[in-house]
Amino acid sequence: MPKETSLITILDGCKSNSPKYQKELYDTFCGYAFAICMRYTRDRGKALEIMNDGFVKAFQGLHQFLYPAEEGRLSSSFRNWLKKIMIYTAIDYYRSGSREVQSLDLVDEEKNIGSTNSTAYAEDQLSYKELILMIQMLSPSYRTVFNLYVIDGFSHEEIARILGISVSTSRSNLAKAKEHLRNLLKKTYESTLAKFSS
Amino acid sequence: MKRFSSNITDEELFCLFREAAEHYNPKLNDSEKLGAWESIANSLLAEQGRHRSPASNKWKKRCLALLMVWLITGGLAVFRIIQLQESNKQYALDAARPKLVLYPPAGIVQLLATGPVLHKTKSVQKKNDVAPINRQREKIRAVVPLHVMAEREGFEPPEAFNSTDPDVKKKAVPDNCFNNNYPDTATRQHPQMTDSCTAETTPALPPKQKKKSPPSRKWQIGLVTGLEWNKVKRSCDGRTGLTYGLTIQYRFAPRWSVETGILVVPKLYTSKEWHYGTISVLSELKSVEGDCRTIDLPLNIRYDILQQHKSRLFSSAGISSYFMQKEDYTFNFDNFGTPSKTYKTVYNKNRHLFSIVNVAAGYERVWNRFSLQAAPYLKIPLKVIGEGNIELSSAGVLFSLKYNY
Numbered sequence: 001m002p003k004e005t006s007l008i009t010i011l012d013g014c015k016s017n018s019p020k021y022q023k024e025l026y027d028t029f030c031g032y033a034f035a036i037c038m039r040y041t042r043d044r045g046k047a048l049e050i051m052n053d054g055f056v057k058a059f060q061g062l063h064q065f066l067y068p069a070e071e072g073r074l075s076s077s078f079r080n081w082l083k084k085i086m087i088y089t090a091i092d093y094y095r096s097g098s099r100e101v102q103s104l105d106l107v108d109e110e111k112n113i114g115s116t117n118s119t120a121y122a123e124d125q126l127s128y129k130e131l132i133l134m135i136q137m138l139s140p141s142y143r144t145v146f147n148l149y150v151i152d153g154f155s156h157e158e159i160a161r162i163l164g165i166s167v168s169t170s171r172s173n174l175a176k177a178k179e180h181l182r183n184l185l186k187k188t189y190e191s192t193l194a195k196f197s198s
Numbered sequence: 199m200k201r202f203s204s205n206i207t208d209e210e211l212f213c214l215f216r217e218a219a220e221h222y223n224p225k226l227n228d229s230e231k232l233g234a235w236e237s238i239a240n241s242l243l244a245e246q247g248r249h250r251s252p253a254s255n256k257w258k259k260r261c262l263a264l265l266m267v268w269l270i271t272g273g274l275a276v277f278r279i280i281q282l283q284e285s286n287k288q289y290a291l292d293a294a295r296p297k298l299v300l301y302p303p304a305g306i307v308q309l310l311a312t313g314p315v316l317h318k319t320k321s322v323q324k325k326n327d328v329a330p331i332n333r334q335r336e337k338i339r340a341v342v343p344l345h346v347m348a349e350r351e352g353f354e355p356p357e358a359f360n361s362t363d364p365d366v367k368k369k370a371v372p373d374n375c376f377n378n379n380y381p382d383t384a385t386r387q388h389p390q391m392t393d394s395c396t397a398e399t400t401p402a403l404p405p406k407q408k409k410k411s412p413p414s415r416k417w418q419i420g421l422v423t424g425l426e427w428n429k430v431k432r433s434c435d436g437r438t439g440l441t442y443g444l445t446i447q448y449r450f451a452p453r454w455s456v457e458t459g460i461l462v463v464p465k466l467y468t469s470k471e472w473h474y475g476t477i478s479v480l481s482e483l484k485s486v487e488g489d490c491r492t493i494d495l496p497l498n499i500r501y502d503i504l505q506q507h508k509s510r511l512f513s514s515a516g517i518s519s520y521f522m523q524k525e526d527y528t529f530n531f532d533n534f535g536t537p538s539k540t541y542k543t544v545y546n547k548n549r550h551l552f553s554i555v556n557v558a559a560g561y562e563r564v565w566n567r568f569s570l571q572a573a574p575y576l577k578i579p580l581k582v583i584g585e586g587n588i589e590l591s592s593a594g595v596l597f598s599l600k601y602n603y
Contacts, residue, residue, distance in 0.1 A: 017242075019239065022238075022239075022242070023235060023239075026235055026238065027231075030226060030231060030234070031223055031224070031225070031226065034224055034226055035219075035222050035223060035224055038222070038224055039219060039222075048230060048233075048234055051234060052234050052237045052238050052241070053241075055238045056238055056241045056242060056245070059238075059242055060242075060245060063585070063586070063587065066529070066540055066542055128217075128218040128219075128221045128222045129222065129224075131214065131215055131218035131222075132218055132219065132222045135215065146215075150212045150215055150216065151215060151216055151219045178208060178211060181211065181215070182206065182211065185206065185211075
């Protein structure tokens, strides 16, 4: 988390279109922004595209970002603001029709889950990366609703308005996403047990 | 992380993935990071170029508008100069117009040489019969020398004229018989000589011109107040504010003067935009209400189209600089159906030098050293202003009380 005073300096510099401060802001928050984008798409390249577009929109609309009155809240306030931009950019991509192949054949992706590459790994634990990978494996419509509702805190009514669907469709997609994730968790747990019991 | 089971509840499921999202921190390798930044930088440059070009077109339009104003003002000035030249030319022509010269026939010359002769007959002579002749003689004294007249008319001057005796010659030639305004031979006229001849011999006076006294006092200082209405482009709502200030004017030519001053102008407006660029994502912003206390420093050139002794009709054009002292903004949001407000205040941040074109026309009434003036005006922005980078146009009327010295 950058210091409050330095972040103010960076943001003021970005508002005056200074490339130096824009680069500094990007370096500070690119990891955070990329993590958000990775939840909304399966493809790493697509996630980078979403992140790039999101940052362009953030720089262009930085004049709309209002510094909070309370001290010490600038960084969290800016992160929330940036997060919203990344989410809406990802949704724009989703609505633009650049659909991924909606494959329910998760065999190949499932192999990545529970691999020996995960670092924080114990007998009955999954890494954060693998959990996110599970989210990525969902179909775009399920994944988007799940991210918006569960992780980003939108209501079904808000999701319906954003995505242009009905509230019932939003609830239905969430239910299906939960079901898929439970199945994935179960398979992963069973394969992990099998690996360690053998 | 909690141990999971097949009977994991929804809440536990949600917590699991929320925790994962919070701690998930994917790494970007250097090439990805650099490539992404280059893409962002190029997009920003392209976007700035796109925003610049319409602004440059708007700059051209504003310059054209200013040029039109100057052309109109200059045209009026040229028209007035031509009018003055025409009247001067007419005056010169009138001054050069040939005077009617009386060339008396030989009989009158004889009369002049010998003096008036009274015919003492009852039926003829009255006292006033002599008067016309005397009047003519007086007039003739003002015209052509006798010998020149004789040469031109082809008559012989009286013998007394050629006399060497000065007394005799003096009698022959009337006193002061010289013409101070000797006409051109090509244009002289020869009226018939009669008793009642009253040929004009005095030079014609130029037609009496109405002399307009140019303003002699060069400096004016004035107190100004007025109303101003402000509107943001592409926004329907405009708001009105009260203006006040001080102006100084210097007259450097009979009809030209330069004016400057300091005006305190509240820029009140409502805008549906607040941007440098636009973000379709942040569509919750419904409107922005701006209340900006602004110092306006104008620099205008004024031309008096009509000048009377006590009144003037004028037009002026120039350019203004804005110094935003305090900007108060109220943002009205629609947070998915729930209205909310946010406030922002900016102090002494935005300055816009020579960014606004002023166009005005007005009427001034003069009493001795004081004058009252009313001038409707228009202010056209050459670039975006304020914290919100908006195109703010203004229109209003200024009333001035001026002191001339």
